[in-house]
Amino acid sequence: MDYTPQEIMVAAAAREIRDGEIVFTGMRLPLIAFALAKQMHAPNAVGLFECGLVRDTPAPELLYTMGDPPNIAGALWATRMINMMGLLQRGAVDLGFIGGAEMDRFGNLNTSYLGNPESPKTKLPGSGGAADIASLSRRFVVIMAHEKRRLVERVDYITSPGFGDGQGWRKRVGLRHGGPSAIITTLCVFGFESSIGEAVLRSYHPGQSVASVRAETGWDLRVAEDVHETASPTAEELTIIRRYDPQGFWTR
């Protein structure tokens, strides 16, 4: 069955959500991943949206932003952002999703400045809530496009903290828990080896290989012993994704 890179990313992201978890749902693809997980294997997951919303059902139609009216109608709670952030800092959030423009082998993300912040080559939009999710959630998952210029040895600027320069860094700087647990790209899925805090290739998407992922990765790639092909989205998953995003706004 044919599907797009975005569709396999949504399916992979949904599988990162465990039933009953409290999930900080980011922008774009994770909005669909949450809807998919709810209908597949995680009917008891609860979604938190930083604009100030809590839902236990997916929004009835496609969201372009988390503040769209269908996300508010039928919400469990519509409130202030600080309450969402308080839940996060208090340790109530199991999993958060964030996107990235530039990432390094330790899962540090830059969405702020390429080049020197004083006179940046490229000014990116900034943190939004991503730095908070990366700092304070129990674990987080990154979703991003896979290109050599984006997956770099060291990011220019840490907007959202991964494992810093390796094992022990988060504790040393004062972060109490958390860190990245997976990175889902257009080519593959990375996991993290907790003893070294470094990304390890877990699976490559159908049509890719260890070699093709290595060619597009800007650091010396570590590969898991049991590396395998990412499971394709099932027909049922694709049906749900396409019912939710019929025009393919986010997924085509």
Next chain:
Amino acid sequence: MSKIMTMRDAVARFVPHGSSVVMGAALESLIPFAAGHEIIRRQKRDLTLIGPISDILFDQLIGAGCVRKVIAAWVGNVSAGLGHNYRRACEQGIPHRLEVIDHSNFTISLALLAGGLGAPYIPTYSLLGTDIPRTNPGFRQSLSPFGGEKILLVPSLQPDVAILHVQRSDENGNAHAWGNLGISEEAALASQRIIIVAEEIVLHQIIVSDPNRVIAPSFKVCAVVREPGGAHPSPVQGYYNRDHEYYHEYHRLTRTVEGNAEWLGQWVAEVKDRAGYLQKLGKERRQGLQLKEHRYAAPVDYGY
């Protein structure tokens, strides 16, 4: 005493050059675009914009040359990508250089919460180890005097004015807002004064029939502007939906300096006010944003 005035008067009187202004406090909804466009038409200069994500409103004000400083967590176009004007200002100084004070959504909330509490700062565990304190000189790293753990101190912010778009208000600025509120309450309490922009002006009795839904104390409100459609293209729950395509058109057109000038001309300079903007938008497009169904809340009983 009625505080009702036109948007033109509200901006002229309460948003002087050099003001610090909070807008877009609810995040992707209830964005006071009509107020922002009037600020552009009045050619306000040297503003400090304060907000969490702002969607495209901050990008528009930056591109129009109104802004000297941005204190925010994110500036861009939520459903379409980067903000071209923000990029041009930061990378090339077009139309001029910007001072950027970086925050996250949590720390901007804490800064305004502290401002509203009259507290000097609030500590957090967020952003430890990140580079954000490098580009926000106000932050201080410290140790908790209680447990000795590392903390980040977020200094308070007290903006000059918060501009809030709401569903309805009475003529004194007792205003109801519903849906997610983002940092609207923190912004209102932290600011010296509040401008309320409302879809509808309703009787005082309607507001006090449901005091839990009031967004801020009206004694801080300096102006009330009736501006139906004033949040377009952002949505207003119960009034109209988000005009997604508008954000994409903006993204395409503002890719170049010339395109941005064209956009500003078409949608801001050449329309007199919000009524003119809505007329330009056209009846058909406005109809497409109308509610598909009503979803009324059950009434609550404040009886005693």
